[in-house]
Amino acid sequence: MKINNTYLFLLLLLCQFVFCQNNDRKEFCGFVRADSLSVEGVNIVNETSQKYAVTDKNGFFLLFLKEGDVLVFSAVNLVTLRKKLQKSDLDNPILQIQMQIESIPLKEVIIKEDSKISAENLGILSKPAKKYTVAERRLYTARSGLLDRPLNWMSGRTKQLRKELAVSEKEQLMAKMEYLFEENFYIETLKINKDYIRDFQLYCIDNADFANSLKTKNKTLSKFYIITLAKNYNKITVYEN
Structure with missing residues (x-):
């Protein structure tokens, strides 16, 4: 006890x-x-x-x-x-x-040309890096640097490069339209006169919403916008004729 x-x-x-x-x-x-x-x-x-x-x-x-x-x-x-x-x-x-993140040293890494390894796949980038066109690179160069920007502005080069960039962007959008929509779609579905297809395409890419849908590769949204734009365009052409 x-x-x-x-x-x-x-x-x-x-x-x-x-x-x-x-x-x-x-x-x-x-x-x-x-x-x-x-x-x-x-x-x-x-x-x-x-x-x-x-x-x-x-x-x-x-x-x-x-x-x-x-x-x-x-x-x-x-x-x-x-x-x-x-x-x-x-x-x-x-x-x-x-x-601290623990680093693992690698002896050697060989990447083949046909490999699908990229910064996006490895998680370094959340989305693919933007690829600049020739016109975009020229405009960026003209607007960068301590002396380049004022000199190019005074000489009018920057203004000219902006025009070239705008033309380049329109050409890219036109190429995307031609890829997405065949000629029969304009004629049979949208009821656009064959002779006016080019003019209608220019009319469409001037629309900010439609242009943005092309840039984001949203085909469904592009189709929705182009049908609405076709109705407006046909009304304009009827009125002008």
């Missing part, structure tokens, strides 16, 4: 010690980032209290912490970080942690 009482006393003393240890801690909000981006799914283990947490989709986590606690941060593709908390860390309302 005496042994049982002693054991119970020691157990209560241990529980009280653990409770006091946890009671000293306060709940803190932390934020983990890597290369200026918040990181989801980072595992945080408090080695001192044996508690853990995981960052959410915005990189935040909650843990009871105190000065002297040792935290271990780990995640796939990130360098594991071990940090002992200082008083200055807990003086801020949010504990901010900066982690």
Whole structure:
């Protein structure tokens, strides 16, 4: 009986010690980032209290912490970080942690000419990089540089290049129209006179909404706009004739 009482006393003393240890801690909000981006799914283990947490989709986590606690941060593709908390860390309302992306050195990479590897497929770009036409590159060159811009403006070169760019853009839109819509579509569906097809195409690409649908390669929207434009165009030609 005496042994049982002693054991119970020691157990209560241990529980009280653990409770006091946890009671000293306060709940803190932390934020983990890597290369200026918040990181989801980072595992945080408090080695001192044996508690853990995981960052959410915005990189935040909650843990009871105190000065002297040792935290271990780990995640796939990130360098594991071990940090002992200082008083200055807990003086801020949010504990901010900066982690490093783990780089994997490659011996050699050979890309074949027919390979489909691109910056877009690799996730470097969210969408294909814009490809500039000759006219766009000329205009950009004329408008860049400390001296090029005022000199080209005074000589009228910038104005001329803008005209060339506008013509180039119209030619591209015309090419897209010819690809999307066959001649029979103009004559049978839109009821456009064969001799007026070219003039009608120019009329269409002057419409901002239709031009934008061509640029975004939205065939359904382009078809919707061209049918409406055809009705208006036919009314104009009837009135003029």
